[in-house]
Amino acid sequence: MQPAPFHHAPPxxxxxxxxxxxxxxxxxxxxxxxxxxxxKTPALADCLERRARDANPGxxxxxxxxxxTSGIMLMARNPKAQRHLGLQFERRMTLKTYxxxxxxxxDGEQGCVDAPxxxxxxxxxxxxxxxxxxxxxxxxxxxxxxxxxATRLMLRPLTGRSHQLRVHMLSLGHPVLGDNFYAHExxxxxxxRLQLHALELTIRHPADGRICTFRDPCxx
Numbered sequence: 544m545q546p547a548p549f550h551h552a553p554p555x556x557x558x559x560x561x562x563x564x565x566x567x568x569x570x571x572x573x574x575x576x577x578x579x580x581x582x583k584t585p586a587l588a589d590c591l592e593r594r595a596r597d598a599n600p601g602x603x604x605x606x607x608x609x610x611x612t613s614g615i616m617l618m619a620r621n622p623k624a625q626r627h628l629g630l631q632f633e634r635r636m637t638l639k640t641y642x643x644x645x646x647x648x649x650d651g652e653q654g655c656v657d658a659p660x661x662x663x664x665x666x667x668x669x670x671x672x673x674x675x676x677x678x679x680x681x682x683x684x685x686x687x688x689x690x691x692x693a694t695r696l697m698l699r700p701l702t703g704r705s706h707q708l709r710v711h712m713l714s715l716g717h718p719v720l721g722d723n724f725y726a727h728e729x730x731x732x733x734x735x736r737l738q739l740h741a742l743e744l745t746i747r748h749p750a751d752g753r754i755c756t757f758r759d760p761c762x763x
Contacts, residue, residue, distance in 0.1 A: 553577040559594045562615070563757055567624035567749045569602050571595060572759045573616045575736045579607035591616060606632050609706065611723070614641070614741025615759045619749070627749035632703065638745035641698040641708060642687070642761045644738035645717040646730035649694045653685040656711040660704040669724055670706040672714050680704045682711045693720060693733065697742075708739060738763055 554574045563570035578590040602618045603625040619625035659677030663669040681701040688695040718726040721734030745756040
């Protein structure tokens with residue numbers, strides 16, 4: 544079943560939130576509901592990349608977040624920094640921490656999902672677990688808080704597959720609340736937005752290699 548089409552206008556208040564800016568880096572807080580990059584039609588032209596470039600000419604994309612995921616997103620301010628940061632993501636030298644609220648009470652206090660992911664072509668852009676043809680994907684999880692019908696988790700993706708956290712939580716039987724791609728009806732109705740937030744990102748600064756951690760407080 545295909546997810547419902549997206550009809551809501553992207554959030555505009557605030558128009559752009561800059562968490563850090565220097566000669567090489569632009570660290571932004573992406574709101575839920577805003578695309579990282581432009582979509583395929585003029586109606587989907589508004590995105591974080593365009594807003595960032597309007598205010599910071601020459602800003603360059605390094606990585607993306609799903610439209611409905613909020614939190615830390617990093618851009619480079621020159622091509623050298625972009626290459627440096629891109630290699631860090633490619634070689635898994637970054638440390639990414641997310642917060643998620645998932646359906647139900649998960650067993651145990653922590654664990655690691657090791658399940659390869661591939662595109663679900665008949666239902667793209669959805670992804671799925673595919674143990675024969677999927678690309679390796681690992682996600683560490685830890686319980687932060689237990690609620691009546693949900694569990695708040697800290698998630699650390701060790702790989703960077705599309706929809707990885709959402710698909711891995713679904714594979715455990717605990718879809719992310721408010722997920723219009725993967726949640727069942729009750730889990731979808733349990734929140735007014737996708738309950739997934741990129742909380743922290745740790746990188747090596749492209750100028751001198753020092754370790755930098757940026758944080759965007761969770762809004763839910």
